[in-house]
Amino acid sequence: MKTLQVNTTQNVNINFEMANVGQRLLAFVIDNVIKLAYIMLIIRLFNFSLIEDATGNDYWSIKAIDVLLFLPVTFYSLYSDILMNGQTLGKKILKIRVINIEGFKPSITDYIIRWFLRIVDFNLFILIYVYVASMGLTNESFALIYMIFLIGKLIGFFMIVLTKKNQRVGDIAAQTVVVSLKDEASFSKTILENIKEDYKPTYAKVIKLSDNDARIIKDTYTRARNQKDYSTLIKLRKKIEEVTGISKSEKQSDIDFIATVLKDFNYYTQD
Structure with a gap:
C-alpha cells in the first residue's frame, strides 16, 4: 500500500493512503458509463436529420451544434x-x-493541467487512430490500428501502476495525487473540509485568507480545541477577525466561529 506523507505547519507528519489502481480504474469506468448515458440520451432526444435540414446541410453549422451538444x-x-x-x-x-502533494486543495490551474494532459494518459493514440482511420483502412490494417487504440488507453493505467505516488502524466505535471478518503482522521488534519453540497456560507471575507493561513488556523484550532485551551482559541479568533475584517456574532462560541470560517474558506476556494 503506497502512502503520501505531508508535513503540517506544526511539524506533524500525516500519512495519506494513496488510491490504488483498482479504485481509480473503477471510478474511471463509472465516469465513462455516465458520459455514455449522456450521449445515448442526446441521441434519443435530438433528431439530427432535422438539425441537418434546419441548417441547410451546412457542414460547419452541423459541426458547431455537435460540439455544443457534446461539450x-x-x-x-x-x-x-x-x-x-x-x-x-x-x-x-x-x-x-484529488489533492495537491503538499496537502492543499489543487488550484483551478492544477485541475486544467490534469484534464488537458489526459490527451497523453488516455487519448494520444486515439488521435493517431482517428488520423490513420481518416486516410482509409483495409480489413488487414484495422486490427493493428484497433490494437494501437487499446494501447493508448492503457498508458494512464501503467503510469498509475508504475509511479511511486500512483501518478499519471497529468498528476505529475500538476503536482497532484489521488488519495483515499477512508482515513478521515488523517484527512481532517489538512485544510480540506467535507462540506455538504447545499452548504450556505456565512463569511465571504474569508477569501482574504491564503491556503497557508487556513492550514495554520486549522492546526491551531484543532490542537486548542482538543486540549480545551480557550485562551488560544480567543487569540486565534481575534487574529482571524483582524486579518479578514469579520466579526463574530454574539450567539457564536469561538469554536463555532472558527469552524465556520474554515468551512466557508473551503466553500469559496473550491469553486
Whole structure:
C-alpha cells in the first residue's frame, strides 16, 4: 500500500493512503458509463436529420451544434473536479479525491493541467487512430490500428501502476495525487473540509485568507480545541477577525466561529 506523507505547519507528519489502481480504474469506468448515458440520451432526444435540414446541410453549422451538444462530455472531468472539490461522480462513489502533494486543495490551474494532459494518459493514440482511420483502412490494417487504440488507453493505467505516488502524466505535471478518503482522521488534519453540497456560507471575507493561513488556523484550532485551551482559541479568533475584517456574532462560541470560517474558506476556494 503506497502512502503520501505531508508535513503540517506544526511539524506533524500525516500519512495519506494513496488510491490504488483498482479504485481509480473503477471510478474511471463509472465516469465513462455516465458520459455514455449522456450521449445515448442526446441521441434519443435530438433528431439530427432535422438539425441537418434546419441548417441547410451546412457542414460547419452541423459541426458547431455537435460540439455544443457534446461539450459536457468533453469537459466532464474538468468541471467535476473543480465544482466537487477534486472529485467526479466516480471518485465520489469510490471515496477518493484529488489533492495537491503538499496537502492543499489543487488550484483551478492544477485541475486544467490534469484534464488537458489526459490527451497523453488516455487519448494520444486515439488521435493517431482517428488520423490513420481518416486516410482509409483495409480489413488487414484495422486490427493493428484497433490494437494501437487499446494501447493508448492503457498508458494512464501503467503510469498509475508504475509511479511511486500512483501518478499519471497529468498528476505529475500538476503536482497532484489521488488519495483515499477512508482515513478521515488523517484527512481532517489538512485544510480540506467535507462540506455538504447545499452548504450556505456565512463569511465571504474569508477569501482574504491564503491556503497557508487556513492550514495554520486549522492546526491551531484543532490542537486548542482538543486540549480545551480557550485562551488560544480567543487569540486565534481575534487574529482571524483582524486579518479578514469579520466579526463574530454574539450567539457564536469561538469554536463555532472558527469552524465556520474554515468551512466557508473551503466553500469559496473550491469553486
